[in-house]
Amino acid sequence: MKNAIRFFTKSKKGNTKKLADAVSEATGLEALDVSADLAENVDTLILINAMYAANIDKEVKEFLARNKEKIGQVVNMNTAASGASTWKAVSKVTDELGIALSEKEFHCAASWIFINKGLPSDEDFTRAKEFARSITGT
Numbered sequence: 226m227k228n229a230i231r232f233f234t235k236s237k238k239g240n241t242k243k244l245a246d247a248v249s250e251a252t253g254l255e256a257l258d259v260s261a262d263l264a265e266n267v268d269t270l271i272l273i274n275a276m277y278a279a280n281i282d283k284e285v286k287e288f289l290a291r292n293k294e295k296i297g298q299v300v301n302m303n304t305a306a307s308g309a310s311t312w313k314a315v316s317k318v319t320d321e322l323g324i325a326l327s328e329k330e331f332h333c334a335a336s337w338i339f340i341n342k343g344l345p346s347d348e349d350f351t352r353a354k355e356f357a358r359s360i361t362g363t
């Protein structure tokens with residue numbers, strides 16, 4: 226099975242990059258940001274993103290549009306200050322593009338400005354690693 230990671234991080238805290246680095250460590254896959262198009266077809270794309278203004282960022286949407294032919298399925302992993310998931314926002318885009326989106330997903334609460342200091346926690350990163358390993362079988 227061929228798998229890949231792509232992430233998009235926006236805030237100075239870099240929560241999504243930290244999550245992507247943890248998933249990379251757990252799976253042995255390189256954590257690249259969404260400016261890097263897929264070099265080859267993948268069975269599973271682990272898409273690591275965050276909620277901004279109750280949506281996902283347009284860079285994530287554009288990455289999916291550019292690479293849709295190369296993606297077998299997307300597995301969504303994300304953070305939000307509210308602790309809500311971006312899965313619905315991602316599914317809107319994947320549905321439009323005809324990309325399969327796994328029902329399996331990971332999300333956790335994260336820091337934003339003055340709230341949720343210290344999140345994701347060490348426990349969140351551990352859970353994220355376990356989730357990613359369960360997806361890739363590593």
Ligand SMILES: Cc1cc2nc3c(=O)[nH]c(=O)nc-3n(C[C@H](O)[C@H](O)[C@H](O)COP(=O)(O)O)c2cc1C
Binds near residue numbers: 234305338
């Ligand atoms: C511009 C901006 C808008 C955000 N909007 C929301 C939001 O609508 N709902 C929410 O729960 N969190 C929101 N957040 C919080 C982020 O989802 C959270 O801080 C996330 O971990 C950011 O990831 P990053 O550090 O990789 O950019 C927002 C953060 C930023 C920077």
